[in-house]
Amino acid sequence: MRTPIPDYLEKILDVVRDEDGGETAGYIPELAAADPERLAMAICTTSGHIYSAGDAEVEFTIQSISKPFVYAMALQELGEHAVGKVVGMEPSGEAFNELSLDSFDKRPVNPMINAGAIAVNQIINGEDSSVEDRVEKIRKLFSRLAGRELTIDEQVRDSELSHSDRNLSIAYMLRNYDIIHDDAHDAVTSYTSQCSILVNTRDLSVMSATLANGGVQPVTGERILTPTACRLTLAVMSSAGMYDAAGRWMSKVGIPAKSGVAGGLIGNLPGRLGIATFSPRLDPQGNSTRGVRFFERLSHDMDLHLMSSDSYDAAGVRSIARDGNRTIIRLQGMVNFLAAENILYELAGEPLGGEEIILDVSRVTEINRVGRRIVKEGLRRLREQGFWCGIYDPEGLVSNLKYADGTFAHKVESL
Numbered sequence: 001m002r003t004p005i006p007d008y009l010e011k012i013l014d015v016v017r018d019e020d021g022g023e024t025a026g027y028i029p030e031l032a033a034a035d036p037e038r039l040a041m042a043i044c045t046t047s048g049h050i051y052s053a054g055d056a057e058v059e060f061t062i063q064s065i066s067k068p069f070v071y072a073m074a075l076q077e078l079g080e081h082a083v084g085k086v087v088g089m090e091p092s093g094e095a096f097n098e099l100s101l102d103s104f105d106k107r108p109v110n111p112m113i114n115a116g117a118i119a120v121n122q123i124i125n126g127e128d129s130s131v132e133d134r135v136e137k138i139r140k141l142f143s144r145l146a147g148r149e150l151t152i153d154e155q156v157r158d159s160e161l162s163h164s165d166r167n168l169s170i171a172y173m174l175r176n177y178d179i180i181h182d183d184a185h186d187a188v189t190s191y192t193s194q195c196s197i198l199v200n201t202r203d204l205s206v207m208s209a210t211l212a213n214g215g216v217q218p219v220t221g222e223r224i225l226t227p228t229a230c231r232l233t234l235a236v237m238s239s240a241g242m243y244d245a246a247g248r249w250m251s252k253v254g255i256p257a258k259s260g261v262a263g264g265l266i267g268n269l270p271g272r273l274g275i276a277t278f279s280p281r282l283d284p285q286g287n288s289t290r291g292v293r294f295f296e297r298l299s300h301d302m303d304l305h306l307m308s309s310d311s312y313d314a315a316g317v318r319s320i321a322r323d324g325n326r327t328i329i330r331l332q333g334m335v336n337f338l339a340a341e342n343i344l345y346e347l348a349g350e351p352l353g354g355e356e357i358i359l360d361v362s363r364v365t366e367i368n369r370v371g372r373r374i375v376k377e378g379l380r381r382l383r384e385q386g387f388w389c390g391i392y393d394p395e396g397l398v399s400n401l402k403y404a405d406g407t408f409a410h411k412v413e414s415l
């Protein structure tokens with residue numbers, strides 16, 4: 001049985017495909033020329049299950065999505081105190097390229113916009129590091145996070161460097177206040193190289209899932225970042241990741257996120273999921289137009305808002321047991337999107353024998369709208385494979401036994 005999750009993702013992609021507002025980033029010629037029709041999404045669970053749809057293998061430059069990862073790296077290398085000397089952890093509510101400093105101590109306040117990110121980039125590998133060594137260190141860490149060797153798009157980097165007066169002025173301002181000490185041009189080259197690392201949507205979902213997983217890459221199992229560095233980074237992303245749209249984003253979508261001007265967008269549900277989308281047209285805040293729509297839909301359809309009381313994690317399957325020609329699948333706990341994903345992942349991997357499949361939901365405490373939809377779809381797919389499928393539901397939790405195609409699951413009166 002194939003789990004229905006990729007089909008749901010395809011469906012949401014089709015819904016957002018029509019959304020063609022916004023434009024590719026105009027201030028970097030190479031990005032302005034990107035194919036605006038590209039569209040991809042991927043999610044990676046902290047158990048390492050990856051689902052994707054659309055152009056998920058197409059590469060693009062990471063841009064500002066590099067900021068949370070380099071910030072986490074700095075926290076890990078130098079500790080919160082040393083990082084706090086060059087950058088605060090407040091949402092600035094400003095555009096990404098704002099010449100912005102705290103009016104009192106002249107530090108950049110937000111590590112998720114350029115001023116803060118240029119300051120953070122400078123402390124990686126020591127202030128005296130050459131640009132090459134620092135960038136190589138960042139590229140290597142990103143490669144481990146993605147689980148494959150990543151490269152730098154030198155054309156995009158050079159294209160941006162030839163139009164970087166704005167970032168140069170930020171670097172001069174940081175030098176003026178003694179926050180950074182390198183030559184301004186070198187500082188911007190170092191930061192722009194970090195932004196020019198090539199990733200695909202699938203990579204970003206895994207990188208984001210590593211942050212969600214306390215620093216252990218969920219596919220390779222490698223510990224890359226400390227839980228503290230991840231926790232602090234996610235905390236900053238939750239309030240400051242979407243520039244001047246950060247507050248609205250948190251209330252409407254409720255998923256800590258970070259966007260980049262090449263069209264990437266990552267979202268993060270701590271302990272559960274890394275999510276990534278790619279679509280190059282940007283809204284006035286510089287966030288991917290379709291990406292924003294996609295996250296709004298996903299959060300609503302799958303009940304993923306961080307502040308929603310039924311978005312917590314749940315195991316789902318209690319046991320799978322064979323009894324004569326029946327396989328009995330016992331579910332447990334709260335069945336939400338995350339539990340349903342887990343249930344169907346297990347069922348898709350398990351060779352189910354016999355002729356009958358009974359889903360026993362008598363130990364389920366609650367099943368929400370999306371949990372019910374996904375689990376029933378799984379059962380319908382098992383029926384398509386030739387199994388007789390029934391639900392044992394003495395409390396009437398599933399209430400409506402109708403499948404998406406209008407047919408019904410059988411009700412089992414006793415076990």
Ligand code: GLN
Pocket residue numbers: 062063064065096097114160167192195259260261262286
């Ligand atoms: N390299 C870009 C810049 O500094 C990154 C900005 C972004 O992705 N928002 O302008």
